[in-house]
Amino acid sequence: MSVGVVLGAGGPVGWAYHLGVLEGIRDAIDRDPANADRVVGTSAGAGIAATLLAGTPHEEVMEFIVAPPSDEDRQQMHSIRQEFKENPLRRLRPVAPSLLRHVGDVGVTTALVGMLPAGLFPTLMLRKFAASNEWPSQLWVPAVRLDDGRTVVFGRDQIPDTLGDALEATSAVPGLFQPKEIDGSRYVDGAVASSTHADTLAAEQHDIVLISAPMARAGGGLVRARARHALERETEVLRASGSRTLVLRPDDEVLEAAKGFPRQRPEAGATIARVARRQTVDAFAAFRRQR
Numbered sequence: 001m002s003v004g005v006v007l008g009a010g011g012p013v014g015w016a017y018h019l020g021v022l023e024g025i026r027d028a029i030d031r032d033p034a035n036a037d038r039v040v041g042t043s044a045g046a047g048i049a050a051t052l053l054a055g056t057p058h059e060e061v062m063e064f065i066v067a068p069p070s071d072e073d074r075q076q077m078h079s080i081r082q083e084f085k086e087n088p089l090r091r092l093r094p095v096a097p098s099l100l101r102h103v104g105d106v107g108v109t110t111a112l113v114g115m116l117p118a119g120l121f122p123t124l125m126l127r128k129f130a131a132s133n134e135w136p137s138q139l140w141v142p143a144v145r146l147d148d149g150r151t152v153v154f155g156r157d158q159i160p161d162t163l164g165d166a167l168e169a170t171s172a173v174p175g176l177f178q179p180k181e182i183d184g185s186r187y188v189d190g191a192v193a194s195s196t197h198a199d200t201l202a203a204e205q206h207d208i209v210l211i212s213a214p215m216a217r218a219g220g221g222l223v224r225a226r227a228r229h230a231l232e233r234e235t236e237v238l239r240a241s242g243s244r245t246l247v248l249r250p251d252d253e254v255l256e257a258a259k260g261f262p263r264q265r266p267e268a269g270a271t272i273a274r275v276a277r278r279q280t281v282d283a284f285a286a287f288r289r290q291r
Contacts, residue, residue: 004206004243005036006198007045008227009191010214013250013258013272014044015065019058020273021212021248022048024280038204039138042190042197045212046141046170047129050163053136058273064128066266076122080178084120092117095179096146096186106149106193109226113192114146116175123180126171127164135159142190142197143169146179151193153200158183191215195227199234202241209243211235217249246287248280 005025007018025033033039034052041049051061069077084091099106099114141154143166152158154166160182169180169187179186190197195215215227235245250258254275261268 001208002204002206003031003033003036004038004040004201004204004209005033005049006040006196006201006209006211006213007042007049008196008211008213008215008231009043009045009189010195011044012065012262013254014214015048016062016258016261016269016272017214017250017254017276018045018048018212019061020276021280022052023058023273024248024277024284025210027277028281028284033210036138036210037206038140038201039136040140040142040197040200041170042142042195043171043173044214045196046167046190047126049139049141050129050136050167051131053139054131056131061129062269062273066262066269069125073122073125076124077120080120080122091120095119095174099146099149102149110144110149110192113144113174113188114149118179119173119175119177121177123168123172123177126168130162130164130167133162133164135163139163140197140200141166141170142193142200143172143180143187144190144192146186146188151190151197152187153197156200191227194230194234196231196234198231198245199237201243202237205241206243209238209245211245211247213247213249216247217251217255246283248276248283250276251279254279 022033039049094115095118096114100111103111139155142151145152160166165182170190172180172188174188179188196213198211201209216231238245257271
């Protein structure tokens with residue numbers, strides 16, 4: 001059976017949630033998700049996808065997630081803050097105002113990202129999920145190119161010099177992190193276009209596509225509503241291509257466990273992963289009954 005795994009955006013809670021989902025997949029189908037035919041990771045999902053394909057133990061990954069910034073990260077952030085204090089107007093300039101010219105091609109939300117400032121935080125800290133700089137053959141990592149607002153899927157459209165470069169690019173949240181430059185182009189978070197990019201798998205026609213979608217969970221807010229709408233469209237595309245889909249999203253128990261994670265309650269990561277694991281096993285059982 002051909003299997004595609006999609007790990008979507010979702011921040012630190014998404015990191016912990018994905019870990020639990022991956023353990024649940026192992027329990028439910030007795031197959032290591034690292035052996036999936038294709039793994040698509042967007043933003044937070046890309047970091048976990050990289051650790052999955054590198055065989056990094058989940059306990060070690062959880063340590064990455066809850067660890068405070070390193071001395072090097074702190075020094076970079078201090079330097080950027082100092083630069084901001086010295087020239088705040090420069091720092092508040094729109095990062096890519098010319099992106100508005102492409103609104104007809106990429107949509108209003110993506111085009112407006114160009115009007116945000118570049119962000120204060122460096123993306124270097126996001127490289128910690130790359131155990132190796134070698135590109136895993138199964139991995140696709142979507143990011144949004146600031147030049148024209150187009151989505152570039154690293155691993156499919158091009159392969160950057162290092163895996164860490166792609167992890168930085170797909171996780172560069174606009175207005176928070178600095179864009180990541182790769183081969184002369186600047187990139188921002190892949191979730192600007194879609195939190196999951198599950199429809200990238202339609203052409204490969206996998207028997208089943210397993211989608212972990214933390215941002216598409218229930219609840220209010222424009223960001224979550226947009227993520228849900230995009231995911232619904234993507235799953236329709238996948239089903240039309242002949243792929244069955246199973247979508248996993250955090251429930252109320254996960255969200256309750258996630259309060260204060262990771263800075264105030266780093267220990268909550270284990271609970272998030274445990275609940276996600278059980279939720280995934282239950283979802284597979286329901287999926288089989290429906291068949």
